[in-house]
Amino acid sequence: MKTIFRPALAALCVLGVAFAPVAAQAKKLTEITFGVDPTYPPFESLSPSGAFQGFDIDLGRAICAQLAVKCKFVNQGFSGIIPALQARKFDAILSSMTVTPERAKAIAFSSEMYNEPTSLVEKKGAGLVPTAASLKGKTVGVEAGTIQETYAKTYWAPAGVKVVSYPGQDQVYADLLSGRLDASLQDSVEADYGFLKTPKGADYQFGGNVTYDPQDVLGSYIAIGVRKDEPHLLKKINEAIAAIIANGTYKKIESKYFNFDVYAATPAAK
Amino acid sequence: MIQIIQQYGLAYLGWDGYNISGLAMTLWLLVVSCGVGFCIALPLAIARNARSPFVWVPVWLYTFIFRGTPLYVQLLLIYSGVYGLDFIHNTAPFNEFFRQAINCTLLSFALNTGAYTTEIFAGAIRETSHGEVDAARAFGMSRVTLYRRIVIPSALRRALPVYSNEVILMLHATTLAFTATVPDILKVANDAYSATYDPFDSFILAAVIYLCVSFALIFAFRRAERHFLAFLQP
Numbered sequence: 001m002k003t004i005f006r007p008a009l010a011a012l013c014v015l016g017v018a019f020a021p022v023a024a025q026a027k028k029l030t031e032i033t034f035g036v037d038p039t040y041p042p043f044e045s046l047s048p049s050g051a052f053q054g055f056d057i058d059l060g061r062a063i064c065a066q067l068a069v070k071c072k073f074v075n076q077g078f079s080g081i082i083p084a085l086q087a088r089k090f091d092a093i094l095s096s097m098t099v100t101p102e103r104a105k106a107i108a109f110s111s112e113m114y115n116e117p118t119s120l121v122e123k124k125g126a127g128l129v130p131t132a133a134s135l136k137g138k139t140v141g142v143e144a145g146t147i148q149e150t151y152a153k154t155y156w157a158p159a160g161v162k163v164v165s166y167p168g169q170d171q172v173y174a175d176l177l178s179g180r181l182d183a184s185l186q187d188s189v190e191a192d193y194g195f196l197k198t199p200k201g202a203d204y205q206f207g208g209n210v211t212y213d214p215q216d217v218l219g220s221y222i223a224i225g226v227r228k229d230e231p232h233l234l235k236k237i238n239e240a241i242a243a244i245i246a247n248g249t250y251k252k253i254e255s256k257y258f259n260f261d262v263y264a265a266t267p268a269a270k
Numbered sequence: 271m272i273q274i275i276q277q278y279g280l281a282y283l284g285w286d287g288y289n290i291s292g293l294a295m296t297l298w299l300l301v302v303s304c305g306v307g308f309c310i311a312l313p314l315a316i317a318r319n320a321r322s323p324f325v326w327v328p329v330w331l332y333t334f335i336f337r338g339t340p341l342y343v344q345l346l347l348i349y350s351g352v353y354g355l356d357f358i359h360n361t362a363p364f365n366e367f368f369r370q371a372i373n374c375t376l377l378s379f380a381l382n383t384g385a386y387t388t389e390i391f392a393g394a395i396r397e398t399s400h401g402e403v404d405a406a407r408a409f410g411m412s413r414v415t416l417y418r419r420i421v422i423p424s425a426l427r428r429a430l431p432v433y434s435n436e437v438i439l440m441l442h443a444t445t446l447a448f449t450a451t452v453p454d455i456l457k458v459a460n461d462a463y464s465a466t467y468d469p470f471d472s473f474i475l476a477a478v479i480y481l482c483v484s485f486a487l488i489f490a491f492r493r494a495e496r497h498f499l500a501f502l503q504p
Binding site for chain 2: 157
């Protein structure tokens with residue numbers, strides 16, 4: 001009995017109105033409030049005037065436009081964002097949240113919004129691709145403690161790729177420049193903003209995204225999180241994501257921020 | 271703690287699955303750098319006590335520079351700085367040597383400990399009792415024989431307690447190796463930490479390993495002192 005009434009009680013306490021979850025579902029969707037931690041450009045940040053901006057925010061607006069509802073964004077620190085969702089401070093989390101089994105226990109996730117693929121960076125014209133066969137005998141730099149380090153050591157090191165761990169990502173780039181490394185493996189967004197778009201990275205390029213990951217070392221995609229008791233909202237959001245991808249809105253927003261495909265290349269093949 | 275030992279125990283001791291790591295790497299760094307350092311220190315210590323300023327000034331400059339700057343800076347200069355020079359890049363043997371992180375690390379460690387060891391030995395040589403030197407001269411020994419039979423053996427024995435400190439300080443200095451991507455004990459501890467978010471267990475395990483090595487070194491040097499310095503005991 002207790003477990004049945006808990007969501008209802010929570011709704012009662014927070015809203016101060018006697019909407020049972022059933023009633024909330026039946027209500028017509030007029031507005032979606034997204035919880036955002038705006039400290040993570042280019043995905044979400046605050047403009048100097050205090051407005052929300054970024055890739056996530058634009059996607060959120062496109063989803064709202066698709067559903068013909070109003071869009072609101074609420075500032076919420078990332079560490080407390082799941083409890084805040086469950087306390088009904090907002091309807092959904094839109095904050096570069098990667099789907100993990102731990103989080104999936106607490107909340108429900110939409111279909112894929114995007115993925116920060118793991119990419120290889122190399123000197124222009126090197127012609128390397130992120131596979132063990134292509135990199136055999138080459139030296140690849142990774143930052144210690146990252147999923148990329150685990151990836152390179154899991155799949156590449158046994159196949160004869162020299163994997164070198166560095167204390168920090170900036171040192172990886174330094175040795176890429178000095179010529180010690182033939183390539184480096186890291187988050188593509190990090191590589192793009194931290195290196196390739198800087199003057200130092202002018203002679204370097206992406207060598208492609210990692211697509212082979214049978215042991216799921218690199219984890220899952222990034223999605224919108226909603227409360228588990230609102231499948232109706234989740235269904236609407238999933239439909240809207242599918243629609244904006246189908247009608248090209250997604251591509252248009254993507255090209256505004258990224259020079260690579262943040263959706264199709266991933267999730268890595270299981 | 272048990273989980274860390276199960277998962278990272280082997281990496282702490284010597285093999286992370288693909289490379290030498292942890293304790294084995296730390297000991298390799300220590301042995302090679304102290305060995306090379308010893309070999310360069312011995313002739314330099316004699317040169318340091320030479321009369322001609324053309325001989326002792328360069329040696330003094332070397333020890334002054336390498337004792338006067340942090341090892342961390344020296345390592346960065348050799349690892350990042352030297353390899354960045356076009357001259358090094360274009361000379362095949364140099365390029366080959368400096369491309370390997372382990373070579374850069376060993377070189378900077380050896381030069382650093384070499385500078386300290388030079389001063390330790392030079393001090394011991396300077397303190398050699400005049401009576402022994404006079405006696406050797408009276409015996410008709412040449413300069414070379416004098417150094418080979420009297421000065422060097424006596425100076426090395428008397429330098430032993432100070433030199434043991436230098437070796438232990440060098441052990442502690444090897445923790446800088448991961449700056450140049452050499453996976454020593456501390457690198458493995460950092461890996462364990464970032465995987466488990468358990469700083470105490472990860473680093474205490476590293477500390478215990480360092481403690482054991484230090485203890486073994488102290489024990490070995492005590493034994494050596496008792497053997498080689500027996501003539502100084504009351």
